[in-house]
Amino acid sequence: MKRKFEVWLPLLLSIVMILGMYIGYRFATGQPNKKIFKLDKATALQEALDIIRTRYVDSVKIDTLEANAIQEMMSELDPHSVYLPPAALKMADEDLSGSFDGIGVEFSQIRDTVNILHVFKEGPSDQAGIEIGDQILQADGVRLTGKDISTDKVISVIRGKKGSVVELELFRNEKKKTVQVTRGSIPKPSVSAAYMMNKQIGFIRLDEFTSTSYREFMEAMENLKKLGMTQLIFDLRSNRGGYMDQAIEIADEFLNGDKLIVYTQGVNSPKTEYRCKRPGIFEEGKLVVLIDELSASASEIVAGALQDWDRGSIVGRRSFGKGLVQEPFLLSDGSAMRLTVARYYTPIGRSIQKPYTDGKKIYMDEVWQRYATGQLYYADSNKISNGKAYKTSGGRTVYGGGGIMPDIFVGLDTSSYSREINKILLNGSFNDFIFHYFLDNKKILDPYPNPQVYNSKFDPADDMWLKFTQWAQKDTVNLSGVPLFEKERLEDRMEAQLARYKWRDSGFYQVMNTKDTVVLRAIQELQK
Structure with missing residues (x-):
């Protein structure tokens, strides 16, 4: 096993492992969370909770028992079916909403102190006079310094409802300063880069598929085409996925006619096809899509559809391998289940979902195994074990059952730092x-x-x-x-x-x- 690796890999893999467990797809309709149906007949679980509530010797927190019971049930399912308490649900939804309510800064905890790294132009903090380099000592009287203060704690204090006011105590130029900031709606772009590399080649990097990704993508494409773009590099590396409908809309812009983009199917979910429905902005012109071992879910929908139709080249390393569709069900206490209801399949019928029968830990550690066995470094090791073979529209052989295999493999840099x-x-x-x-x-x-x-x-x-x-x-x-x-x-x-x-x-x-x-x-x- 190699002892050293690129420094970003542990951080990004943690993001996929943790956030990927609770951020799933919504169906292409993009509808809000559904309320779960009610059963007329009580189940044994409901009966047991009622008995505990009415007969147990001591007082108990029934809500906690219910949550633990649901968590235990979900753990017996696939790795991506999860139960989200109200606070986690709010965070998960906000993460993919394309914006959040806050003060409009990016920060980092350096030497146990919150440092402002960026102030959004014309945002609440900018209007209040906050500058890069300011240190936040307190927010509404809550101390934000010291080793015991977590990033989640800082976020929970400085974020809040749009229009509300937070009082910050800052440290600048060796002096303390107090400012009041009126929180606002802060955009959270998913397109992190879009520019011309030369006179012909454009580059777009999409970090995740949020509710605003398609609009952002189209704005970037239109701007680049005005600058003369005839070729595109579309970077989906480390894109852990997001909303399925956004992936379908973006894939549609590369494919012509009424081509099939993806279909979903499960035991209790009939086959549903999602096809091209409009002329695309880039149906012609050379295209390369970049993926890696942290490209998951919606990223694999796009890469799989383009590969099946031989529309451009897929470059990089084998993708994560998440081909399960989650549907949200809102529970009466404000929590929710995100339950896997179907698998998605590429146009020629490939399931990209990698096996998970050996348990959640082995499933999540599989990417580390690719590192250990050299799959992230060498093309001859980069393969889908026992994957079923399929033919693309152009007759090329591709495989299902473990992620999207790139057309052109580029391994991690084998040179390492001291x-x-x-x-x-x-x-x-x-x-x-x-x-x-x-x-x-x-x-x-x-x-x-x-x-x-x-x-x-x-x-x-x-x-x-x-x-x-x-x-x-x-x-x-x-x-x-x-x-x-x-x-x-x-x-x-x-x-x-x-x-x-x-x-x-x-x-x-x-x-x-x-x-x-x-x-x-x-x-x-x-x-x-």
Whole structure:
């Protein structure tokens, strides 16, 4: 087993493992949560709860017993059928809503203190005068400093209903400052980057399929076409999925006629087909879709449909393998079950769902096994075990039963960082340094009109590296003997992270994509 791996993999895999357990599809109608039907006849479970309520020796919390009973039942089903208490349901719905009610900032807890990393332009905090680098000490009198304060705690305090007011105590320039912020509706874009890589090739990265993804995607496509785009790289890497209807709408924009995009079917759910229904914005033109082991659910609907119809090339690594459809049922106490009611199938009948008969833990650890067995590194190891073979519309052989296999495999970079650099990347010290370097050099990015000019002309020289080595010494990390190739790779990351503070995620990807092996391989495919 390889000892070292790309530093982003554990974080992103955790997101898929945890959030993927409770964020499922809604059917293509996108309707709100359904209330569960009521049974006229009491079940044994209901009878048992009634007996406990009326006869047990001590007082008991029946709600807790009910929740635990439902959780236990759901655990006996597939890995993606889940019970959501009211608070978790609110969080799950908000995550895919495309917006949230809050104060309009991004923050990070650095050295046990909440630091403002970004202030949304013209948002509530911007209007209140909050700046990047401000530290939040209190919110409505609630302390937000110290090792015992979690990110969830911070979010629960600073977020709130639109129109409500929160009083923040800030620390800026060695002084305390109190401001009042009126919360508002804050957009949460799912398209994190959309730009022209050259005169012909456009690039769009979609992070998840939220309720606004199709609209965002169309706006990005229209803008890029106006700039002359005739070829597209569509990046779905680490996209854990989301709303099924958004995936269908986006796939429709690449396929012509009334082609089948996906169909769903289950024992208690009749076969339902979802087909193209309109002329698409990019039915012609070269197309490459990027996927990896963390691309799941709705991402696999899009990639599977395009692969089955031989519409473009799929580049990267085998996708996660989630082909189960969840339908929400709202319970009377405000909680909900998200129950798997069907499987989805690609146009030629492939089920992308990987096996889960050996239990939830083995199912969720399967991606780690790909890492251990070399499947994330080598094409000859990257395969679907015992997958059934199918033929695409063009006669190519593809497989079902374990994710989408890319047409062109690009493994993880086998070159690894030294233990010293891995330490400061994994403990957050690297990101902390970039943040403070930006605060100390806010005007350093002013000469550059866009990320591409910045990428070609910005040179941090030795000054930035020297400051970083001094910063690393705080974590007892000595970088004096770091090999040149590691230093250059880390400087590339520094440059990309720095770009994020001026141009957001789009700036980050515009810089990193110039060195990204998967993106570079996609460009080669388009230029054939």
